[in-house]
Amino acid sequence: MTTAKVLITDKLSETAVQIFKDRGLDVTFDPTLGKDPERLLRVIGEYDGLAVRSATKVTSKVIAAADRLKVIGRAGIGVDNIDVKAATAKGIIVMNTPSGNSVTTAEHALSMMMALARQIPQANASTHAGKWEKSKFLGVELFNKTLGVIGCGNIGAIVADRAIGLKMRVIAYDPFLTEDRAVALGVEKVELDALLTRADFISLHVPLTDKTRNILSAEALAKTKSSVRIINCARGGLIDEEALASALRAGHIAGAALDVFEQEPATDHPLFLFDNVICTPHLGASTGEAQEKVALQIAEQMSDHLLKGAITNAINFPSITPEEAPRLMPYVTLAEQLGSFAGQLTDVAIKGVRLEYCGEAAGLNVKPLTAAALGGLLRPSMPDVNMVSAAHNAAQRGIAVEEMTCSQHDVYESFVKLTVKTNSYERSVAGTISVDGRPRFIQVRDIDMDFALSEHMLFVRNQDKPGFIGNFGTLMGENGVNIATFNLGRETPGGEAVTVVALDDAVSDEVLKQVSQLKHVVRARRLRF
Structure with a gap:
């Protein structure tokens, strides 16, 4: 049996590299290769696994040239540097480490908030310059202030928890945050306009999607207090940077702290001209603990896949054993399609999800199917969610998941039905596997239909x-x-x-x-x- 070959093109810890070697894999560690796309194109065809961080751009061209590639591992959560669609089409698993950076990113946001409140970078530079401008750097307390968290998922929830410990009032805008989850976190769930008008500090913790792009637009910024301070350690593009500069220039925004920018690296930016703006070079995940944790995780996950066929934390595939795959795969595709269809049509907080498996589907291992359905359901609002982390993300949002099985239906030998529950309605969609092995939809809103996506x-x-x-x-x-x-x-x-x-x-x-x-x-x- 030929030894599987792994290529590492970004900086990864030596311990992680050693994991690959100890597991018997042939490893090439070249942390400069990610910045040389032409050379990467020439060599990628020799490898079965590719381990990257954020510097390597795994484009459709790279994937097209990757004749042997079975798995791409991203040491971190964001996979916007990987063409997941192209990888999926070619049958390449894309894995990430969704939980490894959460605490580190949350702590960076809180550090930025504190530095912004007390003007620490500016005071430090002044003091290093031999000045003693004590009266110039008058700060504000965090105590009893209102923090508005936009996006209360994994990282946003950690920020909220730490801020509550600082005796701040926390309000949160997240369409997928249920009232029960908000109560459990100790935050007040509000609409975006209410958050904008009430918050003393605003911290962003949402992915960049069509819905969240420029969520802090000129119009949104105009609704804030003139004393508001804004922190973004999530994704560039969430703030209209020109509008922010205009608001700062007009004195409407008291300050901003940015770790991410729409175009990176940001080496020359209009926001750099403002004394009340703190900028860092995308350091949210940059701690020794986080870097080591995600590196070790991705090394273990990739090794298990290449040696055993195991799939963990996959963006484009659920956790399924090699023995189960042939029988499960058509239903995995169907479940994900049902979830994606329902998710794109749901704009309010989801209270619960019920999955009914009938006929042949009831005899399968339905856990991967439920994971696939939840992944499809959540992905329109959470692009980084994968089928393994979907259940965890659903639980974090207080979404109750119910699985039911039933005997053969009168018309269809086997089908899967997904029902989305909100505070105001329930909506369902159902599908089956046709004789050619492909998914077909058979019901929408309990109305009989017959179509493929x-x-x-x-x-x-x-x-x-x-x-x-x-x-x-x-x-x-x-x-x-x-x-x-x-x-x-x-x-x-x-x-x-x-x-x-x-x-x-x-x-x-x-x-x-x-x-x-x-x-x-x-x-x-x-x-x-």
Whole structure:
């Protein structure tokens, strides 16, 4: 048997490198290679495993050249430097270490908040320059101040917990934070506008998605107190940096502390000109403990996969033993698709999830299926979630997960049904495996349908009235949008209906708006898979 070869292209601890060697793997440790994409392209075809941090960009070109690659391991949580879609399409597992950096990143945010409150970097520079400007650096206390946490997941919850220990009042905006979870954390759940107007400090802890990009826009910043101080140790792009500079210039923002920027490395930035802005070079995860922890974790995970076929903390695959894989895989795909479909249509806090496995599906190991469904459900709001960490993330948000099994259905020999519960409604979607082994949807909102997912889709809730189908088709034609498949189901004649349309390309915001304004349309949503 040929010894599996692992390439490490970023800085990893010697202990982690030794783990690979001790497990009998052939390791090449070249921490400069990640900064040389052309050389990486030339050599990647020789390796079965690739271990990286953030410097190496694992692009679609790299993946296309990786003829032997079975696993990419990211020592850390963020995988935005890896083309996960391309890796998945080629059957390459992408692993990360989702919990290794949480405490370190949270502590950095708190350190930035304290430094901002007391102007520590500015006072330090002044004192080092031989000055003694005691009256110049008048700070503010954290005691009894209100901290607004945007995003109360793993890291945000740690920040909230530590801030409460400092006797701060903590308010949190997170659409997926339930009231029960908020009570358990000791925070007050609020809407974003309330957080903006009430907070003395604002700390960001959300991933960068289409929904969170520029969440602190010019309009949002205008709603804050003029004494507010803003901390971002999450992702660049969450703050409109030009708007922040304008607000600082106008004296509307008291200060900002930034560890991340929209474009990195940020070596020349307008925000560097402000005395009341503290900047660090993306140091959130940069402690010896965190670096060592994630390096050791990824070395163990990759070794277990290459030697035993085990899968742990995979972004694009659940934890499944090699023996289970052939039978489970079609249902894993179905479960993830059901979750993704429901997740893209859910904009409020999820209270619970019920998964029903019937017929053949009931006899399977349903835990990976539930993990896949939860991963799909949470990923629209949490891009870094994986199928292994999904259950943990759901529990953190107070989402109750229920699994049920039942005997064979009258119509389908086997099917999976996912129901999302919120404080105001329950919605379900169900699917089965067709004779060709591919997933198909058979119900949406308890309305019988029959369709398969495609990359670009439109979901429309409408009234079953004459003229809707013709008006919809005309609108698509006028905008040059080609319909691949069109599926419509209804509760009763003339009543509530659901339309699911597969398109060759994604529709623009303007076309989506036009669809929403069609007669008989209740809601229209763009979906992508």
